[in-house]
Amino acid sequence: MNAILKPLEARFEAMTPQWLEAVVRVEKTAYGNPWTQGNFIDSLNAGYQAQLLTGGNPPDAELLGYFVAMKGVDEVHLLNITVAPEHQRQGWARVMLDALALWSRGQGAQWLWLEVRVSNVRAKAIYERYGFRHVGTRRNYYPNGPSTREDAVVMSLAL
Numbered sequence: 001m002n003a004i005l006k007p008l009e010a011r012f013e014a015m016t017p018q019w020l021e022a023v024v025r026v027e028k029t030a031y032g033n034p035w036t037q038g039n040f041i042d043s044l045n046a047g048y049q050a051q052l053l054t055g056g057n058p059p060d061a062e063l064l065g066y067f068v069a070m071k072g073v074d075e076v077h078l079l080n081i082t083v084a085p086e087h088q089r090q091g092w093a094r095v096m097l098d099a100l101a102l103w104s105r106g107q108g109a110q111w112l113w114l115e116v117r118v119s120n121v122r123a124k125a126i127y128e129r130y131g132f133r134h135v136g137t138r139r140n141y142y143p144n145g146p147s148t149r150e151d152a153v154v155m156s157l158a159l
Helices: 017-030 037-045 092-106 121-130
Strands: 010-014 049-055 062-071 075-083 111-117 133-143 149-158
Touching: 010 092, 017 037, 017 062, 017 075, 037 049, 049 092, 062 092, 075 092, 092 111, 092 121, 111 121, 111 133, 121 149
Parallel strands: 075 111
Antiparallel strands: 010 049, 049 062, 062 075, 111 149, 133 149
């Protein structure tokens, strides 16, 4: 007998300190140079837009992904967007980008900006499919181990 998979119900909720342990755990599994818990705490304390995408029902909700964005004058800067590795390639990045673009428009932003590692081919492809355009390069922007750095591609999306 074939099992019928029930679609996963997903919802957005504000990132709170109670979720930080799970967020940092995902961050460490997704990246070689992850954000620290302190980076996330600083973002929350600064009032940045920090949203979680969760699946399932509380108290058993599962962290699918998250994003952190900073509002500027007529623009929003995406600082971090991550899909938990076990949930990648299921369309969740696009769902989070849609939510971010909608929130950004509601804030009066005309542009959405981000940086992405030159080596992160998958992420660059996702952003390009979404409509972001390569507008520049930041030399030696990202740490890449204890003594090396990696360039970042600067991308923007007109809202």
